[in-house]
Amino acid sequence: MYIPTNPPSLYVLILWFTSFRWKQLSSQAPEFLSSENMETWLLVVVSACVCLLIRAIIITLTSSSHKSQARPRLPPGPPHIPIVTSVVWLAKSFSQIEPILVGLRAKYGPVITLRITTRPAIFVADRSLAHQALVQKGAVFSDRPPALTVSRILTCNQHNINSAPYGSTWRSLRRNLTTEMLHPNRIKSFSSVRRWVLDVLLNRLKSDSETTHSVRVIDHFHYAMFCLLVFMCFGEKLDEKQVKDVERVQRALLLAVNRFNVLNFWPIITRILFRNRWQEFFRLKEEQSDVLIPLIRARKCATEHRGGGGGDGGSDVVSYVDTLLDLELPEEKRKLNDEELVTLCSEFLSAGTDTTATALQWIMANVVKYPHVQQRLLEEIREVKGESREEVKEEELLRMPYLKAVVLEGLRRHPPGHFVLPHAVMEDVVLNGYLVPKKGTVNFMVAQIGWDPEVWEDPMAFKPERFLEKEKDFDITGNKEIKMMPFGAGRRICPGFNLAMLHLEYFVANLVWNFDWKVPDGETVDLSEKQEFTIVMKNPLHAHITPRI
Numbered sequence: 001m002y003i004p005t006n007p008p009s010l011y012v013l014i015l016w017f018t019s020f021r022w023k024q025l026s027s028q029a030p031e032f033l034s035s036e037n038m039e040t041w042l043l044v045v046v047s048a049c050v051c052l053l054i055r056a057i058i059i060t061l062t063s064s065s066h067k068s069q070a071r072p073r074l075p076p077g078p079p080h081i082p083i084v085t086s087v088v089w090l091a092k093s094f095s096q097i098e099p100i101l102v103g104l105r106a107k108y109g110p111v112i113t114l115r116i117t118t119r120p121a122i123f124v125a126d127r128s129l130a131h132q133a134l135v136q137k138g139a140v141f142s143d144r145p146p147a148l149t150v151s152r153i154l155t156c157n158q159h160n161i162n163s164a165p166y167g168s169t170w171r172s173l174r175r176n177l178t179t180e181m182l183h184p185n186r187i188k189s190f191s192s193v194r195r196w197v198l199d200v201l202l203n204r205l206k207s208d209s210e211t212t213h214s215v216r217v218i219d220h221f222h223y224a225m226f227c228l229l230v231f232m233c234f235g236e237k238l239d240e241k242q243v244k245d246v247e248r249v250q251r252a253l254l255l256a257v258n259r260f261n262v263l264n265f266w267p268i269i270t271r272i273l274f275r276n277r278w279q280e281f282f283r284l285k286e287e288q289s290d291v292l293i294p295l296i297r298a299r300k301c302a303t304e305h306r307g308g309g310g311g312d313g314g315s316d317v318v319s320y321v322d323t324l325l326d327l328e329l330p331e332e333k334r335k336l337n338d339e340e341l342v343t344l345c346s347e348f349l350s351a352g353t354d355t356t357a358t359a360l361q362w363i364m365a366n367v368v369k370y371p372h373v374q375q376r377l378l379e380e381i382r383e384v385k386g387e388s389r390e391e392v393k394e395e396e397l398l399r400m401p402y403l404k405a406v407v408l409e410g411l412r413r414h415p416p417g418h419f420v421l422p423h424a425v426m427e428d429v430v431l432n433g434y435l436v437p438k439k440g441t442v443n444f445m446v447a448q449i450g451w452d453p454e455v456w457e458d459p460m461a462f463k464p465e466r467f468l469e470k471e472k473d474f475d476i477t478g479n480k481e482i483k484m485m486p487f488g489a490g491r492r493i494c495p496g497f498n499l500a501m502l503h504l505e506y507f508v509a510n511l512v513w514n515f516d517w518k519v520p521d522g523e524t525v526d527l528s529e530k531q532e533f534t535i536v537m538k539n540p541l542h543a544h545i546t547p548r549i
Contacts, residue, residue, distance in 0.1 A: 123444075127483060130482050140429050144422065147163055151163065155343055159343060160343050161173045172329065193232070201224040205515065217364065223247065234319055235318070255532050262274065292345055358536050369519070381403075397505045424441060517543050
């Protein structure tokens with residue numbers, strides 16, 4: 001059993017309250033300073049101090065006993081000051097913590113402990129240890145830590161695929177997604193929708209390029225991805241205003257998530273100290289429900305009216321909402337309620353839009369920055385397409401190895417998430433000689449693993465050719481060996497990684513096939529980063545775009 005070594009914050013609160021109350025009563029009632037009252041309060045203070053002292057002695061003796069038995073200890077990490085350290089860590093985003101962890105790795109090794117909450121947070125920056133944990137010991141490392149307050153509210157008490165504890169509810173939700181939406185036949189059924197979204201994207205880029213010398217592309221990427229995922233989610237082609245409403249509420253919550261981290265620290269206190277921020281959080285969540293619930297109910301009514309199936313324009317598609325409306329939670333023996341439907345739809349939209357748009361921008365930024373990459377892509381497409389000027393079709397992507405190499409290199413060099421979602425172990429386990437305690441949080445440093453100089457020559461350079469040589473048959477799942485893990489690995493790997501790869505290859509190929517991409521005069525491509533929901537370009541890509549015909 002893991003025994004924490006830091007006194008509970010409750011003791012600190014007792015001492016603080018005692019001192020505060022002493023001063024308050026003394027100022028309000030001088031008679032309080034009578035010898036009888038003073039003796040009573042002195043007894044309270046002394047008793048609290050004695051409790052702390054006894055507890056410290058017990059912990060010291062227990063620690064000594066454990067050390068004498070050579071019991072594994074937690075991975076090393078920086079000193080911890082109760083309350084103070086937690087506040088400092090919670091006030092930082094992962095992008096702010098990452099460079100600190102890189103420095104700590106040089107000092108403590110590839111496994112590090114930070115005390116962010118009451119449970120130790122363990123960070124793993126080594127690919128072999130990540131493979132050992134996520135693949136070889138996947139059953140033990142497949143749980144999720146209990147959600148913090150803000151996340152628990154957003155996920156309806158962890159009723160979504162990303163945050164659900166390892167068990168029957170998680171298996172049911174994930175199985176529904178993988179078999180009903182991500183099966184190859186189901187993905188193929190949306191090919192006409194991808195063609196429609198491609199036309200939308202190309203037309204928007206062409207129109208913008210005719211009015212400006214420097215096109216900011218990320219806005220068009222976001223809109224296109226939302227058009228695609230909104231259709232897959234709700235089964236209908238929504239008008240531009242509806243799509244932008246969905247995009248607005250989804251991105252508002254995603255971009256504000258780091259601001260809400262501090263609310264997780266003693267919610268009873270933060271509801272007073274950060275009252276306005278709590279109000280902002282609930283306002284954003286309410287706006288999200290106001291936009292998504294009508295779409296869910298409209299789809300339910302339309303499906304019932306048609307007798308099931310059938311999307312926009314008479315197309316026979318099954319949307320994600322259709323599958324959720326038929327789903328029953330195995331443990332609770334009930335259908336999903338409205339808020340749980342919103343949570344799952346939001347997860348589906350966020351996973352397929354923000355991450356894909358972010359990755360697409362990073363890849364196209366390197367295509368613009370390095371003209372030889374664009375030229376080789378164009379030559380490969382011409383070899384497959386010949387004289388045809390039609391779109392690059394999905395089945396033709398299989399004949400374009402350099403295209404796949406460009407996408408893989410983009411994901412290695414610029415993974416949209418530098419950390420996978422936190423894991424938790426279902427029992428005490430030893431990793432690299434250190435204890436990972438039950439319910440302790442385990443984080444895997446995706447970017448650092450993908451930049452390992454022992455695996456990748458010149459790891460910070462953009463070299464797609466590396467995937468045509470030694471990595472010709474590269475396994476993105478990491479089942480045999482982890483060399484990069486932009487989608488995670490093991491049982492909790494992103495279930496939509498095949499769909500994401502298809503979308504990236506399809507849109508990159510057609511963007512290069514339809515337009516010549518150049519750096520605008522007087523500008524540069526800046527590859528510096530910042531964190532929003534994902535790790536994005538600090539200065540969004542601007543490109544001079546010219547139609548090839």
